[in-house]
Amino acid sequence: MMYERALGFVCAVLLSPFLLGVVNRTKAKVAGRKGQPLLQLYFDLFKLMRKGVVYSKSTTFLFRLGPWVGLACVLLALLLVPMTGASSLVSFGGDLILMAYLLGLARFFTVLAALDTGSAFEGMGASREVQFSMLAEPALFMALLAVARLTGAWSLSEMSASVGQLSGAAGVTMGLVGMTLFLVLLSENSRIPVDDPTTHLELTMIHEVMVLDHSGPELSGILYGAALKLWLFAALLVSLLVPMPEGHWALQAGLWVACVFCVAIGVGLVESGMARLRLVHVPRLLVGAGVLSLVAVFLG
Amino acid sequence: MLGLWIGVAGMALVGLLAACLGRWASVSRWLGGMGLGVASVIAAVPLVGYLAEGVGAKPVLISLPWGLPLGCGSLALDSLSAFFGLLIVGVTGLAAVYGIAYLRHDDGHRRTGGTWLLLGLLEASMLGVVLAHDGVVFLLSWELMTLSSFGLVVFDHHLPSVRHAGLVYLIAGHLGAACLFVLFLWMANGDPTLAFERMQVGPWANLCFVLAVVGFGTKAGLLPLHVWLPEAHSSAPSHVSAVMSGVMLKTGIYGVIRVVSMLGEPVPAWWGVTLAVLGAAGGVIGILFALAQQDVKRVLAYSSVENIGIIFMALGVGLLGKHLGQPALEWLGFGAALLHSLNHSLFKTMLFFGAGALMHSVGTRQLDMLGGLAKRLPTLAVFCLVGAVAISGLPPLNGFVSEVMVYAGAWQSIGHASRWVASISVGVVLALALIGGLAVACFTRLCGAAFLGEPRSEMAAHAHPVSALMLVPMGVLALGCLVVGLGSWWFIGLLAAPLAAAGVKVAMPPILDPILHWTSLLGAGLLGLVLLLWLLRNVMGGTHEARRFGTWDCGYAQPTARMQYTASSFAQPLTDMFSWLLRTKKQNAEPLTEPFPDSKHFLSHTDDLFLNKVFHPAFHGVDRLLSVGRVLQGGRVQVYILYMLVTLIILLAYQMEG
Numbered sequence: 001m002m003y004e005r006a007l008g009f010v011c012a013v014l015l016s017p018f019l020l021g022v023v024n025r026t027k028a029k030v031a032g033r034k035g036q037p038l039l040q041l042y043f044d045l046f047k048l049m050r051k052g053v054v055y056s057k058s059t060t061f062l063f064r065l066g067p068w069v070g071l072a073c074v075l076l077a078l079l080l081v082p083m084t085g086a087s088s089l090v091s092f093g094g095d096l097i098l099m100a101y102l103l104g105l106a107r108f109f110t111v112l113a114a115l116d117t118g119s120a121f122e123g124m125g126a127s128r129e130v131q132f133s134m135l136a137e138p139a140l141f142m143a144l145l146a147v148a149r150l151t152g153a154w155s156l157s158e159m160s161a162s163v164g165q166l167s168g169a170a171g172v173t174m175g176l177v178g179m180t181l182f183l184v185l186l187s188e189n190s191r192i193p194v195d196d197p198t199t200h201l202e203l204t205m206i207h208e209v210m211v212l213d214h215s216g217p218e219l220s221g222i223l224y225g226a227a228l229k230l231w232l233f234a235a236l237l238v239s240l241l242v243p244m245p246e247g248h249w250a251l252q253a254g255l256w257v258a259c260v261f262c263v264a265i266g267v268g269l270v271e272s273g274m275a276r277l278r279l280v281h282v283p284r285l286l287v288g289a290g291v292l293s294l295v296a297v298f299l300g
Numbered sequence: 301m302l303g304l305w306i307g308v309a310g311m312a313l314v315g316l317l318a319a320c321l322g323r324w325a326s327v328s329r330w331l332g333g334m335g336l337g338v339a340s341v342i343a344a345v346p347l348v349g350y351l352a353e354g355v356g357a358k359p360v361l362i363s364l365p366w367g368l369p370l371g372c373g374s375l376a377l378d379s380l381s382a383f384f385g386l387l388i389v390g391v392t393g394l395a396a397v398y399g400i401a402y403l404r405h406d407d408g409h410r411r412t413g414g415t416w417l418l419l420g421l422l423e424a425s426m427l428g429v430v431l432a433h434d435g436v437v438f439l440l441s442w443e444l445m446t447l448s449s450f451g452l453v454v455f456d457h458h459l460p461s462v463r464h465a466g467l468v469y470l471i472a473g474h475l476g477a478a479c480l481f482v483l484f485l486w487m488a489n490g491d492p493t494l495a496f497e498r499m500q501v502g503p504w505a506n507l508c509f510v511l512a513v514v515g516f517g518t519k520a521g522l523l524p525l526h527v528w529l530p531e532a533h534s535s536a537p538s539h540v541s542a543v544m545s546g547v548m549l550k551t552g553i554y555g556v557i558r559v560v561s562m563l564g565e566p567v568p569a570w571w572g573v574t575l576a577v578l579g580a581a582g583g584v585i586g587i588l589f590a591l592a593q594q595d596v597k598r599v600l601a602y603s604s605v606e607n608i609g610i611i612f613m614a615l616g617v618g619l620l621g622k623h624l625g626q627p628a629l630e631w632l633g634f635g636a637a638l639l640h641s642l643n644h645s646l647f648k649t650m651l652f653f654g655a656g657a658l659m660h661s662v663g664t665r666q667l668d669m670l671g672g673l674a675k676r677l678p679t680l681a682v683f684c685l686v687g688a689v690a691i692s693g694l695p696p697l698n699g700f701v702s703e704v705m706v707y708a709g710a711w712q713s714i715g716h717a718s719r720w721v722a723s724i725s726v727g728v729v730l731a732l733a734l735i736g737g738l739a740v741a742c743f744t745r746l747c748g749a750a751f752l753g754e755p756r757s758e759m760a761a762h763a764h765p766v767s768a769l770m771l772v773p774m775g776v777l778a779l780g781c782l783v784v785g786l787g788s789w790w791f792i793g794l795l796a797a798p799l800a801a802a803g804v805k806v807a808m809p810p811i812l813d814p815i816l817h818w819t820s821l822l823g824a825g826l827l828g829l830v831l832l833l834w835l836l837r838n839v840m841g842g843t844h845e846a847r848r849f850g851t852w853d854c855g856y857a858q859p860t861a862r863m864q865y866t867a868s869s870f871a872q873p874l875t876d877m878f879s880w881l882l883r884t885k886k887q888n889a890e891p892l893t894e895p896f897p898d899s900k901h902f903l904s905h906t907d908d909l910f911l912n913k914v915f916h917p918a919f920h921g922v923d924r925l926l927s928v929g930r931v932l933q934g935g936r937v938q939v940y941i942l943y944m945l946v947t948l949i950i951l952l953a954y955q956m957e958g
Contacts, residue, residue: 052845052847056848058851060675060681068837072826072833075829076822076829093811094704098822101694104694105689105694105826108744118859130741134737134874137737141733149714149715149722213851
C-alpha cells in the first residue's frame with residue numbers, strides 16, 4: 001500500500017533528530033548524568049536556521065552548495081531503503097548500488113566543501129574521511145552481496161521481504177552481515193570507535209572537523225543530513241536483519257521504529273563502553289569488517 | 301559515404317596546408333583548428349546517419365584501388381565502426397578547436413604548423429583503423445596512427461623527459477604492433493588479401509586471442525602493458541593528450557572486440573576470466589598510482605589506465621556470459637564496455653582540456669603549487685567539477701550508468717551454481733567498489749588541490765583568464781556528460797546496433813530498463829531537489845546578513861596558504877597504506893636534527909612499478925643476452941670478410957648438394 005511505504009519516509013524525515021537524542025540520552029544515563037533533552041537536536045536545527053551566517057573569504061559557491069547536495073542525496077537515498085516492514089517508496093533491481101553511490105556523491109561534496117576553506121583542519125578531516133570511506137564501502141557492498149546470495153534478490157525491498165523466509169542455517173551468515181553493517185554504521189556516521197562526535201580536539205575529529213567553518217542554515221542542513229544518514233543505516237540494519245511479524249501495518253510500523261531506537265540505544269552503549277580507536281587501528285577495523293563480510297559471502 | 305571521403309581528404313589537406321603556412325602562425329593555427337573541426341563535422345554526418353538506421357543497417361563495403369601484392373584495400377562501415385568512428389571525429393574535432401587557443405603561446409617562438417598535419421593524419425588513420433576490412437589496411441593505418449601520435453608526443457622535444465617518453469611510446473607501440481602483424485598473418489592462413497571475411501582461425505583461437513590481447517592491450521593501456529601511457533600522455537600537448545586518452549586508447553578496445561567477434565564460438569572460460577582479472581587489477585592499481593602523482597596530467601593518465609581497466613572488466617564479464625550462454629550477462633558486459641568507452645571519451649577529454657587550461661593560465665602543472673583557482677577561473681572550475689563527478693562514477697552523470705551496468709552483469713551470476721563463476725563475479729563487484737572509493741579520493745584531491753582553498757604559489761595567485769576557445773569545447777563535453785547521464789534510458793537503445801555488429805546477438809536484458817529509468821528520474825530529481833533546497837535556504841534562512849571573515853582555523857590569527865593540506869598530504873593515509881605497491885622515492889627525507897636548521901629541499905616521486913620492476917629488467921636482460929653475440933663484432937674488416945667467405949662456401953656447398 002502506498003501509504004505504508006510513505007509512512008517509513010515520513011517517519012525518517014520527522015523522527016531522525018529524535019534518534020540522535022536517544023543516543024545522547026543513553027550515553028548520559030550510562031555515565032550517570034541527566035543528559036540533554038531528547039528533542040535537543042530539533043531545538044538546535046530551528047535555532048540555527050534563524051541565525052546569521054559567516055562565510056570564510058577563502059570559500060566559493062561550493063561551500064554554500066555542499067550541505068544542500070548532501071541533504072538532497074540522503075533524502076533520495078532514503079526513498080530507496082525499505083522501512084516499517086513494507087517496501088521502499090522507490091524499489092527496483094539494483095537500487096542498492098544507486099543508494100550507495102548517492103551517499104558517495106554526498107561525501108564528495110562534503111569533502112570538497114571542507115577543502116574549500118583552505119584550513120589545515122578541514123583538509124585533515126577530508127583526507128581521513130576519504131580513506132575510511134574507501135574501506136567501508138566495499139564492506140557495505142559485500143554485506144549486501146551476502147544477503148543477495150542468500151535471498152536471491154537484488155533489490156533492497158525484496159531482500160527485506162525475503163529475510164523472514166531464510167532457514168536457520170543462514171543465521172551465521174546473517175550474524176556476520178549484521179556485524180559488518182553495524183561497523184559500517186559506526187564508520188559512516190562518525191561514531192566511536194571510528195570518530196568521536198563529541199570531541200572538539202581538532203586533531204582527533206574527522207566528520208566534526210570537516211564542518212568546522214559552517215554556520216547558520218548551512219550547519220542546520222548538515223546536522224539534519226547527518227541525522228537522516230544515521231536513520232538510513234539503522235533502517236538498513238533493521239530491515240535486513242529483523243523480520244517483521246505479520247499483522248496490522250500500524251503495529252508493524254511501531255515495532256520497526258522501536259527496533260530502530262534499539263539500534264540507537266546499541267550505538268549509545270558502544271559509545272559509552274569504548275574509547276575511540278587510535279587512528280592507525282581504524283583501517284584495520286574496517287578491513288576486518290570487510291573480511292567478515294567476505295566470509296559471509298562465501299558461507300552463503 | 302561521400303561525406304566521409306570529403307572529411308578524410310579534408311583532414312589531410314587542411315593539415316598539409318596549415319603545415320605549409322607555418323610561418324604565419326596565427327593563420328596556420330586558425331586554418332588547422334577550424335579546418336580540422338569542419339572536416340570532422342563533415343565526416344561525422346554520414347556516421348550519424350548510418351547509426352540512426354539502427355540494427356537494420358547493412359554493412360557498407362568499399363574497395364579502394366589497390367596495387368600492392370598483399371591486401372585488397374577493402375574498407376567496411378558497420379555499426380561498430382560507425383560508433384567508434386563517431387567518437388574519433390567528435391573528440392578530435394573538439395581538440396582541434398581547443399588547440400587553436402592552446403598553441404597560441406607558441407606563436408613567434410616555434411613553428412607549430414606541422415602539428416596540424418600530424419593531427420589530421422592521426423584522425424584519418426584512426427578512422428582507417430575502425431573502417432579497415434583487411435589486415436593490410438588495418439596495419440598500415442595502425443602504424444600511421446602510432447607514428448603521427450609519436451610526432452605529436454615529442455612536440456616539446458627540447459625537454460629530455462619528453463624525448464624519453466617518446467622513446468618509451470615508440471617501443472611500446474611497435475611491440476604491440478608486432479603482435480598484431482603476427483595475429484593477422486596467422487589468421488589469414490596464407491590468403492594474400494588478408495581480408496577479414498576470409499579469415500579463419502581453426503584450432504588456433506587461443507593463440508590469436510593472446511596475441512590480440514597483448515597487441516591491442518598495449519595500445520589500450522591494459523595492465524601491465526600500460527607503462528607508456530603516463531609518460532606519453534603527460535608529455536604531449538594537452539589537446540593531443542585528450543585525443544590520445546579519449547579515442548586512441550579506444551581503438552585498442554575496438555580491435556579486441558573486432559578480433560573476438562571474428563574468432564567466433566565457442567568462447568573458452570579463461571578468456572573472460574583473464575580479461576576480468578587484468579581489468580580489475582588495472583583499475584585498482586591505476587587509480588592507486590593516480591593518487592600518488594603530483595603532475596595533473598600524470599594523475600589523469602593513470603586514471604585512464606583505471607577506466608580502461610573497467611572497460612576490460614566489462615569485456616571479461618561479457619565474454620564470460622558468452623561462454624556460459626547467458627544472454628543477459630553477455631549484453632550487459634559488452635554494452636557496458638561500449639558505453640564506458642563513450643563516457644570515458646567525454647569526461648577524460650574534458651579533464652585533459654582542463655589540465656591544459658590550468659597549465660596555460662598558471663604556468664605549472666604541479667598540484668602542490670596550485671590552489672584557489674575557483675575564484676579566479678570559475679567557469680573552468682565548474683567544468684572540471686562536472687568532469688570529476690562524472691569520472692568518479694557518481695549519479696546523476698554518465699560514469700555511474702556504465703558502472704552500474706558492469707555491477708548488474710556481475711551481480712547476475714553471484715548465485716551461479718559453479719563456484720569459480722560466483723567468485724569472479726564477487727571479485728568484479730569488490731574491485732568496482734574499491735575503484736569507486738579510490739576514484740572519489742583521487743578526484744576530490746585533484747579538484748581540491750587545484751581549485752579550492754588559497755593559492756599555494758605566486759603563479760597560482762596571478763592566474764590568467766582562460767580563453768573562450770578552450771572553454772567552449774569543455775562546455776560541450778560537460779553537456780554531453782549530463783545528457784548521457786540523465787538520458788541513459790534513451791542512449792542505451794543506440795548501443796543495440798553496434799553490439800549486434802560486435803557479435804552480441806541477444807536482446808537487451810529486461811533488468812536494465814528499470815535501473816536506467818529510475819537512475820535518470822532520481823538524477824533529475826536530485827538536481828531539482830538541490831535547487832529547491834537552495835531556494836528555500838535563501839528565502840527562509842536569509843533573514844540575517846552573511847558576513848565574510850577569515851577561515852576559523854581554530855582561532856589562528858595569521859593563517860597562511862602553506863598551512864592548508866597539499867595534494868600529497870591529502871593522499872598520504874592512502875599512499876602510506878599502499879606504500880608496498882607504490883614505492884614512492886623520497887630524497888632528503890631525514891628528519892631535522894640541528895637546533896638551527898638550514899633550508900632543505902624535499903623531493904618525492906612515484907615511478908611506475910611495472911616499468912621499473914618488469915620492463916626495464918626484462919629489456920636489460922635481453923640486452924645482456926644479446927651482448928653475448930658481440931664477440932662476433934671484433935671491429936676488424938679482415939674478420940668480417942672471413943665471415944662473408946665462410947657463408948658463401950657454406951651456401952655453395954648446400955646448393956651443390958641440393
